[in-house]
Amino acid sequence: MQIPLLDLKAQYVKIKKEVMAAVSEVLESQRCIGGPKVVELEEKIAAISDCKFAVGVSSGTDAILNCLMSLDIGAGDEVITSPFTFFATAGCIARVGAKPVFVDIDPQTYNINPKLIAKAVTKKTRAIMPVHLFGQMADMDPIMEVAGKHGLAVIEDAAQSITSTYKGRKAGSIGTAGCFSFFPSKNLGGIGDGGMVVTSDQKLYDRLAMMRNHGMSPKYYHKYIGGNFRLDPIQAAALLVKLPYLDEWSQARRHNAEYYNMKFAGTVVKTPYVSPDCVSIYNQYVIRVPKRDELVKILKDKNIGCEIYYPVPLHLQECFKYLGYKQGDFPEAEKAANEVLALPVYPELTDEMKDFVVESILSILG
Numbered sequence: 001m002q003i004p005l006l007d008l009k010a011q012y013v014k015i016k017k018e019v020m021a022a023v024s025e026v027l028e029s030q031r032c033i034g035g036p037k038v039v040e041l042e043e044k045i046a047a048i049s050d051c052k053f054a055v056g057v058s059s060g061t062d063a064i065l066n067c068l069m070s071l072d073i074g075a076g077d078e079v080i081t082s083p084f085t086f087f088a089t090a091g092c093i094a095r096v097g098a099k100p101v102f103v104d105i106d107p108q109t110y111n112i113n114p115k116l117i118a119k120a121v122t123k124k125t126r127a128i129m130p131v132h133l134f135g136q137m138a139d140m141d142p143i144m145e146v147a148g149k150h151g152l153a154v155i156e157d158a159a160q161s162i163t164s165t166y167k168g169r170k171a172g173s174i175g176t177a178g179c180f181s182f183f184p185s186k187n188l189g190g191i192g193d194g195g196m197v198v199t200s201d202q203k204l205y206d207r208l209a210m211m212r213n214h215g216m217s218p219k220y221y222h223k224y225i226g227g228n229f230r231l232d233p234i235q236a237a238a239l240l241v242k243l244p245y246l247d248e249w250s251q252a253r254r255h256n257a258e259y260y261n262m263k264f265a266g267t268v269v270k271t272p273y274v275s276p277d278c279v280s281i282y283n284q285y286v287i288r289v290p291k292r293d294e295l296v297k298i299l300k301d302k303n304i305g306c307e308i309y310y311p312v313p314l315h316l317q318e319c320f321k322y323l324g325y326k327q328g329d330f331p332e333a334e335k336a337a338n339e340v341l342a343l344p345v346y347p348e349l350t351d352e353m354k355d356f357v358v359e360s361i362l363s364i365l366g
Ligand SMILES: Cc1ncc(COP(=O)(O)O)c(C=O)c1O
Pocket: 059, 060, 061, 062, 085, 086, 088, 089, 131, 157, 159, 160, 180, 181, 182, 183, 193, 194, 195
């Protein structure tokens, strides 16, 4: 049996006709930039995120970059975030000239530990960027409290967590703005790159919309120095086809996660913890195991897909050496990086496939 970490073809065969028709509609219209598909997707994503506005952009990375630029965060500023995330989170902070300031994670949820944030706030801090990792939102109430006390913006990196909830509130709707990625492996994935920023702040929305198009309004009058962060209408068309399936797909992922949880119960495998405040969309199902690297080798030999998200915490990345962090600064992030392993959790997995994954792991770990 071959079980990839993610099988996008299994999804595509079911919606191929719809995707082809939607893409063809864009091609026939020759509205190759912007247009009604982008607007329709923005309205729908804003609605499902309980936000007033949405701005389609070229990727999750550009969603974060646009947010930072639109909030005028740059040289001399600090942004507090998690060291245990995909590179883009901190990469964007550094790209606008600001300093990423890391705070360790909660070892259960892998999200930023809100208890440690206040200590990291300085006069230069402008924003907090919590990451809703693997499909579960960060503990937002205490984060908003610190932000409120110090007048900081909160940019939710919700790239992995569209429609997930915290105390019934949607990802992206609690902070100043939320950033989504439509990278194909996300629960709502495009047929290429794409992203979106959601907000309920009219002023920020106007700025985000201008910044994604070179800070221009009206045409050829540039109020700001922005970029080309536009969402491709072909991506918008494909995403509009997929959007009605999103809840069903996330539900199937939750079902798969619960199935694994049941099968791993009472073993050495530490299954994901979901806070009672949260509903996870399980963009990833991440276990913690002893002898993780040996396990990876054997699973790969057995053609079972798995991945380490993330093997090197960001404070130890070569490109961030200039920040002056060292091994041991964020012990929980470092420990997680050595022990975590993502297993296949995509919606089309059958029970037989999940059984094979579980049995293979338990036969190795005992
Ligand atoms: C937490 C997080 N932030 C940001 C991004 C960047 O999104 P994109 O790949 O669409 O640029 C990703 C993508 O994997 C992510 O997982």
